[in-house]
Amino acid sequence: MGLDAVEMVLRAEEFFVINVGDDEAASVCTVGDFYNLICEKLHVPPLKSPVTPANLPTVTEKEKVFLFLQKQTPLPAPPELLPWSSQSIWDSLVAIIVDQLCLDPGEVLYHARFVEDLRVD
Numbered sequence: 001m002g003l004d005a006v007e008m009v010l011r012a013e014e015f016f017v018i019n020v021g022d023d024e025a026a027s028v029c030t031v032g033d034f035y036n037l038i039c040e041k042l043h044v045p046p047l048k049s050p051v052t053p054a055n056l057p058t059v060t061e062k063e064k065v066f067l068f069l070q071k072q073t074p075l076p077a078p079p080e081l082l083p084w085s086s087q088s089i090w091d092s093l094v095a096i097i098v099d100q101l102c103l104d105p106g107e108v109l110y111h112a113r114f115v116e117d118l119r120v121d
Contacts, residue, residue, distance in 0.1 A: 002120065002121030004100070004101060004121050005025070005121065006025075008096065008097065008101070008120070011096050011100060012034070012038065012093065015092060015096060016038055016041070016084070016089070018041040018042065019041075020041075028114070029113055029114065029115075030110070030111055030114065031093070031109060031110055031111070031112045031114070031118075032110040032111060034093065034114075035050065035090055035093055035110070038093060039086065039089055042083075042084050042089065044083070045086060046086055046089075047086045047090060049110065050086070050087065050090035050110055052090070052105050052108065056094060056095040056098065057088070057091050057092055057095050101118060101119075101120065
């Protein structure tokens with residue numbers, strides 16, 4: 001697993017407050033695989049065909065808490081305050097991938113392969 005992939009996994013672990021084992025990370029080939037793994041860890045049933053919204057949520061912890069507490073728009077809600085939804089997990093994961101890899105949100109599809117399609121080393 002290359003540096004881009006490791007940093008993306010670490011960022012998702014921190015953001016979703018989960019732990020992803022090395023074997024689990026190595027088994028992730030597509031965005032959908034990663035999404036399903038995160039949903040499993042958060043005990044949330046995944047969407048079968050998630051759709052990315054036009055406006056992605058902010059992905060920093062500070063902004064996540066600020067958005068929820070000040071604007072009452074929990075996209076995504078901090079896990080310690082409200083449970084995650086299938087859609088908020090997808091939205092946040094796409095936002096992390098877009099930010100981390102400098103991609104267009106339209107490239108981050110459920111079936112997109114990290115190495116072949118998104119050029120993750």
